[in-house]
Amino acid sequence: MNFISREREALMGTTGSVAAAKRWWQLSLDSWAVVLAFALALLIRAGVFKHIPW
Amino acid sequence: MADVITIPQIRPMQPALRILRIVPGLLLLGAIGYAGKLLEQNVGAYAKAHHWILPNIEYVLWAILLGLLISNTVGVPEVFRAGVATYEFWLKAGIVLLGSRFLLGDILKLGGVSLLLVAIEIVGSLAFMTLLGRLFHLKPKLTTLLAVGSAVCGVSAIIATKGAIEADDEDSSFSIAAILALGAFALFTFPLIGHALHLGDRAYGVWAGLAVDNTAEATAAGALYSDAAGKLAVLVKSTRNAMIGFVVLAYAIYWAGRGQAKTVTNKAAFLWQKFPKFVLGFLLISVLATYQFFSKDQIGSLANLSRWAFLLTFAGVGLRTNFREMRKQGLRPFAVGAIGEVVIALFTLGLVYGAQSLLGH
Numbered sequence: 136m137n138f139i140s141r142e143r144e145a146l147m148g149t150t151g152s153v154a155a156a157k158r159w160w161q162l163s164l165d166s167w168a169v170v171l172a173f174a175l176a177l178l179i180r181a182g183v184f185k186h187i188p189w
Numbered sequence: 190m191a192d193v194i195t196i197p198q199i200r201p202m203q204p205a206l207r208i209l210r211i212v213p214g215l216l217l218l219g220a221i222g223y224a225g226k227l228l229e230q231n232v233g234a235y236a237k238a239h240h241w242i243l244p245n246i247e248y249v250l251w252a253i254l255l256g257l258l259i260s261n262t263v264g265v266p267e268v269f270r271a272g273v274a275t276y277e278f279w280l281k282a283g284i285v286l287l288g289s290r291f292l293l294g295d296i297l298k299l300g301g302v303s304l305l306l307v308a309i310e311i312v313g314s315l316a317f318m319t320l321l322g323r324l325f326h327l328k329p330k331l332t333t334l335l336a337v338g339s340a341v342c343g344v345s346a347i348i349a350t351k352g353a354i355e356a357d358d359e360d361s362s363f364s365i366a367a368i369l370a371l372g373a374f375a376l377f378t379f380p381l382i383g384h385a386l387h388l389g390d391r392a393y394g395v396w397a398g399l400a401v402d403n404t405a406e407a408t409a410a411g412a413l414y415s416d417a418a419g420k421l422a423v424l425v426k427s428t429r430n431a432m433i434g435f436v437v438l439a440y441a442i443y444w445a446g447r448g449q450a451k452t453v454t455n456k457a458a459f460l461w462q463k464f465p466k467f468v469l470g471f472l473l474i475s476v477l478a479t480y481q482f483f484s485k486d487q488i489g490s491l492a493n494l495s496r497w498a499f500l501l502t503f504a505g506v507g508l509r510t511n512f513r514e515m516r517k518q519g520l521r522p523f524a525v526g527a528i529g530e531v532v533i534a535l536f537t538l539g540l541v542y543g544a545q546s547l548l549g550h
Contacts, residue, residue, distance in 0.1 A: 172285035172470055180483055
């Protein structure tokens, strides 16, 4: 398995069936991506970031 | 006196250390992505100033090409690997943010059509790949992994299925290598075929979302065609991703019935665990945008933020593609994957032509 797959398997926590109880920071990669995206969206909505250039 | 043997305790890595570990690779993703953006601007301007006729090469392609160059020449040093692997994380964050550019009505209309196409694509692809695996005498679990990888969502589906059906590492390595190699191939051929067939942005975007396996490659293949095609490719690919839980559950039940995997006791929890949460995030942010929670300027900022996230993703796509490593995995699974992908690409192209009146232009 290449290095990306190994790292991802560890990050995603998708192996096995239903995972055992996790600590709060052990969310899946997916969930962290959603948390980060919403945090950034709320900061933009609150006017903390006025304009994101491209 | 007896010798005292001390057994070293293996402690899980602390969150702060994990974050530190990804910093070098993240900087590399940013540097390659930004170099791609600078190349897009400067090569075009240079060609124009010298009256050269050059096609406009977008940052997407530059970032992928730079990543490929590094990965296939000097390689990715160990210190960068953990950070480079986060490209999937940026892809998912980028997709959630991209939801702000969709109105809920569009999602319901296009999502409804794409859901139907995705259902046909998944059933057709699973059946065809299973048949192909049998014809080539591949191991049944390897066939399952290749089928799920081609039908649903590439590497994520293979990793999710591997755990659920207790497939071995070698089988998943074979499948991942085949899917990655074919994804890299699709990245460069799909836009060319789309242009040759004069496909509209919508038709091409739906086709890329239906036929390209990995979400990162599907997003890149769409973005290489046009911005509108990229949006559609992400929408259709996300619809495909949403099906992952059902397909993996079906295979888990099948292999458990044969006594070759653990029985799934709580099916609802299993589905929730496998469901890609970024699809929910994408829908939720689109609901917020539809009900004007964000102003027009703020939606512009969210869209730009999504582009920055994709910039890191495309650099990662190039960096993780190593042709030498793929060649090592052997020819047979690759041949099965390649035949399957060509047939799936043709089949989905037929579906897109058939549904063109529903999709619009």
